[in-house]
Amino acid sequence: MSAKTNVTKFLSEYAVVIIFVVLTLASIAPSGLSIPYIIQEVITRLGRNSFLVIALLLPIYAGMGLNFAMTLGAMAGQIGLIFAVDWGVAGWQGLVFALLVGLPIAVLLGWVTGSVMNKAKGREMVTGYILAFFINGIYQFFVLYLMGSLIPMRNPAIVLSRGYGVRNTLNLESVRQSLDTLFMLRIGPFAIPVVTFIVIFLLCLFIVWFRKTKLGQDMRAVGQDMAVAGAAGIDVERTRIVAIIISTVLACGGQIIFLQNMGNLATYNAHDQTGFFAVAALLVGGASVTHANIPNVFIGVILLHAMFIVSPLAGQKLFGSAMIGEYFRQFIGYGVIALSLVLYAWKSRRAAEDQRSQLRQGSATGGAK
Amino acid sequence: MKRIMIRSALGLVYVALLVLMLVTGKRHTILIDNKADPNGAYGAINGMSVQIDKLESAEYYPGDRDKAVVKGQRHHIKIELFDDEKVIERDFRLPLNQDMVLLSVPKLVAGIEPYIEPFTVQLEQAGMDQTANQSQEHQQFGTDAEGLPLDMGNPAQTGMEQNQ
Numbered sequence: 001m002s003a004k005t006n007v008t009k010f011l012s013e014y015a016v017v018i019i020f021v022v023l024t025l026a027s028i029a030p031s032g033l034s035i036p037y038i039i040q041e042v043i044t045r046l047g048r049n050s051f052l053v054i055a056l057l058l059p060i061y062a063g064m065g066l067n068f069a070m071t072l073g074a075m076a077g078q079i080g081l082i083f084a085v086d087w088g089v090a091g092w093q094g095l096v097f098a099l100l101v102g103l104p105i106a107v108l109l110g111w112v113t114g115s116v117m118n119k120a121k122g123r124e125m126v127t128g129y130i131l132a133f134f135i136n137g138i139y140q141f142f143v144l145y146l147m148g149s150l151i152p153m154r155n156p157a158i159v160l161s162r163g164y165g166v167r168n169t170l171n172l173e174s175v176r177q178s179l180d181t182l183f184m185l186r187i188g189p190f191a192i193p194v195v196t197f198i199v200i201f202l203l204c205l206f207i208v209w210f211r212k213t214k215l216g217q218d219m220r221a222v223g224q225d226m227a228v229a230g231a232a233g234i235d236v237e238r239t240r241i242v243a244i245i246i247s248t249v250l251a252c253g254g255q256i257i258f259l260q261n262m263g264n265l266a267t268y269n270a271h272d273q274t275g276f277f278a279v280a281a282l283l284v285g286g287a288s289v290t291h292a293n294i295p296n297v298f299i300g301v302i303l304l305h306a307m308f309i310v311s312p313l314a315g316q317k318l319f320g321s322a323m324i325g326e327y328f329r330q331f332i333g334y335g336v337i338a339l340s341l342v343l344y345a346w347k348s349r350r351a352a353e354d355q356r357s358q359l360r361q362g363s364a365t366g367g368a369k
Numbered sequence: 370m371k372r373i374m375i376r377s378a379l380g381l382v383y384v385a386l387l388v389l390m391l392v393t394g395k396r397h398t399i400l401i402d403n404k405a406d407p408n409g410a411y412g413a414i415n416g417m418s419v420q421i422d423k424l425e426s427a428e429y430y431p432g433d434r435d436k437a438v439v440k441g442q443r444h445h446i447k448i449e450l451f452d453d454e455k456v457i458e459r460d461f462r463l464p465l466n467q468d469m470v471l472l473s474v475p476k477l478v479a480g481i482e483p484y485i486e487p488f489t490v491q492l493e494q495a496g497m498d499q500t501a502n503q504s505q506e507h508q509q510f511g512t513d514a515e516g517l518p519l520d521m522g523n524p525a526q527t528g529m530e531q532n533q
Contacts, residue, residue, distance in 0.1 A: 087395070090440055091394055093390040093394025093440070097390040100387045100390065174396055
């Protein structure tokens with residue numbers, strides 16, 4: 001293979017990562033932010049977002065692409081948190097309570113998603129994306145009309161003045177950073193939420209262990225070729241549903257971790273961008289629609305959020321308006337997803353062309369003999 | 370049969386965990402009160418310091434009332450009277466379904482039961498009524514926001530803020 005081909009392959013493989021590293025490094029100086037501040041912010045956001053991004057891995061292993069329907073799990077987590085606040089369950093117990101309430105909802109939604117995706121094989125990503133919009137409508141109905149009317153609410157402070165429906169913004173003061181502050185390690189100017197990172201580490205161990213199990217191996221087999229996996233006796237549809245259920249449940253837990261760190265809940269739209277940002281982070285980390293691993297998660301979260309930290313201030317300094325940085329943030333997020341999808345399509349087409357040309361060469365050589 | 374038993378056991382563990390989290394994590398507000406009885410049954414304490422569990426202790430003088438926010442049902446109170454330097458310690462339980470209680474320290478010191486009584490905030494309803502009136506005024510203008518929360522912002526914008 002020539003050097004030029006190697007360079008082209010490397011660039012196409014890591015184009016998104018390279019673009020991000022260059023952009024982030026170039027933005028640090030104009031932003032005027034100190035390196036310790038950026039590192040502290042990245043540590044905080046790593047704890048806040050990694051769990052959500054890891055939730056995307058299993059569907060990729062199962063060949064279902066990027067699970068945009070993880071938003072459904074986020075909604076389940078939010079319902080759990082609303083009940084935790086309503087019942088006045090505080091601290092880490094409040095988080096576990098929210099997880100326990102959200103768990104059956106996440107399993108149910110995951111099963112629905114998996115079943116729908118089995119009817120739309122090959123188009124899972126767009127199906128998940130649209131399904132998230134559909135379930136969002138049901139969530140809005142549930143939270144806006146059923147809570148407080150059909151479902152009794154104890155805490156009048158979180159109910160709308162008309163007597164039913166949950167307020168637009170909930171103060172999660174009772175559970176705010178209760179996981180992060182369980183044990184906060186201070187090293188120099190940095191504060192590290194140890195327990196949050198332990199939880200993330202345990203999840204990583206689970207993913208590594210799960211890949212080695214029978215079910216994990218089945219998922220990878222299904223991800224590589226559904227027809228072959230089916231012929232080998234693997235229940236393809238059930239395996240795909242399980243992958244999505246686990247992803248949705250993890251998204252439920254991830255959203256709870258995310259929101260406890262934020263300290264407030266935008267009831268009707270906090271989940272809107274969850275899938276979008278998790279997907280963007282994973283892609284920035286060098287993952288693709290078909291391949292992802294744990295390092296991709298952490299590289300992606302670090303790079304994407306380093307960019308998010310520096311871009312508003314860099315925009316303000318360079319263009320005189322912080323809004324430029326905010327728009328830049330959105331532009332980058334969507335741009336990364338679009339670029340990754342285009343690169344994936346381009347690589348798939350090129351691989352098919354290479355395969356065809358190799359076949360042609362093989363048949364030509366065979367014919368000459 | 371074995372599968373049903375395992376599933377039942379898991380269901381029980383799930384419910385038990387839920388109840389455990391509710392009982393141990395439920396937050397209560399204790400209003401610590403140092404006021405005399407209007408009928409003269411007991412008087413306010415001249416000066417004392419009160420500590421609930423391991424929270425920071427606070428000083429109270431006649432007529433004072435402060436609050437302590439605690440988690441769980443079982444608690445410990447330590448009272449140090451300034452006059453005779455007497456220390457009184459008591460363990461007490463809070464009802465699970467009561468968000469706010471009034472703990473009268475003079476009653477506790479005098480040995481009058483019950484020294485813990487449920488407390489309901491009356492102002493809450495008044496405040497809600499006021500907001501409801503404002504809500505009706507808003508809806509009378511015939512906007513298409515009827516039935517929606519009044520403070521619903523731009524979804525996309527708020528979503529971005531959440532994910533910062």
